[in-house]
Amino acid sequence: MRPVLTAILTIATAFASMTGxxxxxxxxxxxxxxxRPSHCIAIADAMPEARYLHAASWADAPARDTIxxxxxxxxxxxxxxxxxxxxxxxxxxxxxxxxxxxxxATMNHAHSSHWTAMPDPRIPTLLKGWGDGRVPNEHxxxxxxxxxxxxxxxxxxxxxxGVEKFGNSIFVFEVAGxxxxxxxxxxxxxxxxxxxxxxxxxxxxxxxxGGMTVDLPTMIRILTRLRxxxxxxxxxxxxxxxAAFLAGMDDEFVIDIRRDSSVExxxxxxxxxxxxxxxxxxxxxxx
Numbered sequence: 174m175r176p177v178l179t180a181i182l183t184i185a186t187a188f189a190s191m192t193g194x195x196x197x198x199x200x201x202x203x204x205x206x207x208x209r210p211s212h213c214i215a216i217a218d219a220m221p222e223a224r225y226l227h228a229a230s231w232a233d234a235p236a237r238d239t240i241x242x243x244x245x246x247x248x249x250x251x252x253x254x255x256x257x258x259x260x261x262x263x264x265x266x267x268x269x270x271x272x273x274x275x276x277x278a279t280m281n282h283a284h285s286s287h288w289t290a291m292p293d294p295r296i297p298t299l300l301k302g303w304g305d306g307r308v309p310n311e312h313x314x315x316x317x318x319x320x321x322x323x324x325x326x327x328x329x330x331x332x333x334x335g336v337e338k339f340g341n342s343i344f345v346f347e348v349a350g351x352x353x354x355x356x357x358x359x360x361x362x363x364x365x366x367x368x369x370x371x372x373x374x375x376x377x378x379x380x381x382x383g384g385m386t387v388d389l390p391t392m393i394r395i396l397t398r399l400r401x402x403x404x405x406x407x408x409x410x411x412x413x414x415x416a417a418f419l420a421g422m423d424d425e426f427v428i429d430i431r432r433d434s435s436v437e438x439x440x441x442x443x444x445x446x447x448x449x450x451x452x453x454x455x456x457x458x459x460x
Contacts, residue, residue: 208318209238209440213345213352213372231435232460239439240349242376244452248407250355250378251275251435251457254348256318262344262355262378264299265289269456277314277321279344281357302342302357309339319348324370328360343371350440351375354401358408359386362395376438377401380408381418393421402443403450405436415451422449 234255235241243251248263261268264278266289274295280288281302292299302323304310309325321344328340341360346353354374363371377399383389386408396404404426409415419428427448434455 208315208320208348209350211320211347211350211352213347213374230460231457235437236439238349239437239442240346240351240353241435241437242353242378242405242452243435243457244405244407244454245269245434245456246454248281248355248358248378248380250405250407252346252348252353254318258316258318258348260319260321260346263288263357264292264296266291266293267456269458271457271459273457277316279321279323279342279355281341300344302344303337304339306338306340310342312342312344319346321346324363324367326357326359326361326363326367328358343367345371345374351438351443354378354399356380356395359392359395361387362391368398371399374399374401375440375443376403376405378405378407381406382408382410382414383417389418389421392418396422397425400447403436403438403448405450405452419449419451 231243231251231253234257235253237255239255241253245251245268247265249265250262252260252262259275260277260279261275262279264280274293277298277300278292278296279300279302282288298314300312300314300321301310304325311325312321312323314321323342323344325339326341326343328337330337341357343357343359344355352372352374353376354371355378359380377396379392379396380386381389381392383392406415406418409418422428425447427444427446429448430451432453434453436450436452
């Protein structure tokens, strides 16, 4: 095991643990760049010249053929494309003091911190990740520069200790030649059919609290099986849970702890070895 815990505890103490009227809508009304085909199912060859690209501000467009992922809070990430498309995951209503309206917001409803009954009415497209308990809510939204789809999963029912069928969605974003996944509030390991539906995830956002979602050994097993090039931890609440997760991943993944809240990634800029990148959550402020 690499000696990461001291660095984790030193840096992580500076981290802040952040924590319907749903309409079917069309995509954003702007000319989008054509989507570069992803390889979610057909795994691409490894790129030897791996490196990272960073942008100065969330208000700037990311570099060509990349996607910017900014960690806002809890399980909320802002995904941005070079063509100006923006998506917020597990949208709970507040993005920060900046007056920013994403083109798309996805939501899950295991807890109120993952959705809102009062979304900003200016958001063109809202994607609800849960069904009615009998039928899943399935999405396949082509926005030109990005394709958004989901893989429904079940969640625990907090009221009767039962199971709510299709209560969560793993949202998959095919963009810039990458397949990017957000596991949502995952309560069980995906089955064989769900793993197959996910395909190859180059980048995955994963809840690592180890209690309210799946336990840490299960999450580590999931991420080891997915073998994504980049894992972005979320939903970690504090330095203790984050440290426990990183210690469990240290044998199979490179650990990269940053003070930044965002990272830009592209097919040609993925790391050579599977890497956990720890981002600092930060709400959006005016640049």
